[in-house]
Amino acid sequence: MPPEKSAYALARYSRSPDSIRDSLQWVRTHSAQNFLESFYFQYGHASIADLGHVVFCFEGLSELAATEVEDESLWDGQAKSSRYQDFARSGFLTPPELSGDDAVRYQEAASLLLETYQAVQQPIFDCLADKLPQPAGMKPDLYKRNLAARAFDAARYLLFWGVPTNIGQVTSIRTLERQIRRLKASEYAELRSLGGEIGEACARPPDCVWCPGCASEAVAPTLARHADPDEYAVRARADLKAWADANLPPASGQTAPCVDLLRPTEVAADIVASLLYPATHHPYRELYDLAAGWSAARRAEVIDLALRSRQRRDDLLNNFRGGLYVFDIVMDIGAFRDLHRHRRCQQLRQPYSGTLGFDTPGLLVEAGVADRYRQTMQAALDRMHSLPAPGAHYLLPFGARSRFLFKMDFAEAEYISKLRSGVKGHFSYRKIAWEMKLAMEKLEPELGRLIDATPPWVEDPLKR
Numbered sequence: 001m002p003p004e005k006s007a008y009a010l011a012r013y014s015r016s017p018d019s020i021r022d023s024l025q026w027v028r029t030h031s032a033q034n035f036l037e038s039f040y041f042q043y044g045h046a047s048i049a050d051l052g053h054v055v056f057c058f059e060g061l062s063e064l065a066a067t068e069v070e071d072e073s074l075w076d077g078q079a080k081s082s083r084y085q086d087f088a089r090s091g092f093l094t095p096p097e098l099s100g101d102d103a104v105r106y107q108e109a110a111s112l113l114l115e116t117y118q119a120v121q122q123p124i125f126d127c128l129a130d131k132l133p134q135p136a137g138m139k140p141d142l143y144k145r146n147l148a149a150r151a152f153d154a155a156r157y158l159l160f161w162g163v164p165t166n167i168g169q170v171t172s173i174r175t176l177e178r179q180i181r182r183l184k185a186s187e188y189a190e191l192r193s194l195g196g197e198i199g200e201a202c203a204r205p206p207d208c209v210w211c212p213g214c215a216s217e218a219v220a221p222t223l224a225r226h227a228d229p230d231e232y233a234v235r236a237r238a239d240l241k242a243w244a245d246a247n248l249p250p251a252s253g254q255t256a257p258c259v260d261l262l263r264p265t266e267v268a269a270d271i272v273a274s275l276l277y278p279a280t281h282h283p284y285r286e287l288y289d290l291a292a293g294w295s296a297a298r299r300a301e302v303i304d305l306a307l308r309s310r311q312r313r314d315d316l317l318n319n320f321r322g323g324l325y326v327f328d329i330v331m332d333i334g335a336f337r338d339l340h341r342h343r344r345c346q347q348l349r350q351p352y353s354g355t356l357g358f359d360t361p362g363l364l365v366e367a368g369v370a371d372r373y374r375q376t377m378q379a380a381l382d383r384m385h386s387l388p389a390p391g392a393h394y395l396l397p398f399g400a401r402s403r404f405l406f407k408m409d410f411a412e413a414e415y416i417s418k419l420r421s422g423v424k425g426h427f428s429y430r431k432i433a434w435e436m437k438l439a440m441e442k443l444e445p446e447l448g449r450l451i452d453a454t455p456p457w458v459e460d461p462l463k464r
Helices: 004-012 020-029 032-042 047-053 064-071 102-130 141-159 175-182 189-202 220-228 230-249 267-279 284-291 296-305 333-339 362-364 370-386 391-395 410-420 427-442
Strands: 051-064 077-081 164-172 259-262 325-332 346-349 401-408
Touching: 004 020, 004 047, 004 051, 004 175, 004 220, 004 391, 004 410, 020 370, 047 164, 047 175, 051 064, 051 175, 051 189, 051 220, 064 164, 064 175, 064 189, 064 333, 077 175, 102 141, 102 362, 102 370, 102 391, 141 333, 141 362, 141 370, 164 175, 175 189, 189 220, 220 267, 230 267, 230 296, 259 427, 267 284, 267 296, 267 346, 267 401, 284 325, 296 370, 325 333, 333 370, 333 401, 333 410, 362 427, 370 391
Parallel strands: none
Antiparallel strands: 051 164, 077 164, 259 325, 325 401, 346 401
């Protein structure tokens, strides 16, 4: 069934004594549109829209856009893996914000990144082959595929937000509405356009159908009419940034650990720090300590500012959501791209700046290509800093470091540390997962000992 009719059938089923078969028959002769207009959009019975699901596939969007598309807590999907694809063949996207000489300069730096990405793969592969002879009993094709995957793991540091990718997602129409509204309010033109395209697709019959008889009705026509940009989020972000610029002292600049774990004890201070985190480049710990030392009136000033533009149907910003533990993580973009897929936590990011430097995989040093890599990376960051934002962000390489906040309970911390530290994983997020365990052991010795994480020095590069 089309998702809106499915939602109508199940909602009616919960509100009548009829069997599901009778409810389905009712829906065949009555308007799902009228029902949703009244109960979902007018009366605010939002859970109704959780009962209809739809599959969307996004092709040829940028890696930056893909990560923003996936930024939903109730989301299921898959994106193209950098381990099994040679991105040198796919080229790159030029963001709509850049034109003329800026576009040319962006394309020059992007081409150099992909040229170096392609050039370092064979030396890395040869280095791995020297270190890891083919085991007896392993087929040659499997051996080569495993080495190639590990070579891509190191070479991917030269990929950047502007390379294209594909995503397949399955969501409820409630999540889809929230996603459309969020994308339409994005700072990135690509995402605003994508939000509009999703709405247009909802108003049409599906592009791909399993049976010819399923193709006559639109996917979610009522949703398509009501998914307006999330203006509240836009205004709140702007208000919080203006307040932070006017009232916060400069960041201390002190060297922080790559994984800093806190257990906030003051809820209001945690919310204030979380509201200000995406509007600044301050570590979370600094923001939390500042907010904890402020008066209740000063904290209320920030909270009220974040709520000033909220309308009746607007959800609270995700910044208000919490977890018992807060991990402030400085990591490369590629590692974030993988860890971002964990849904049982709240995630916030700071603006992409390219000012925290970049990581250099040890394999590049061993393969003798580290100098060329560093020159290319630095050239990309220099060029990024000379281009206007937000289009410049598309040039940010996967190897560049940025700051991200993950708020979660212990069960999720245990799950991420255990899963992502395994030998099959990418060495970058393996290190982060291990540091999360060590941080938990330091903060909560009784709980940290329960995390069965694998140290990064335990390796099995031929296992995928």
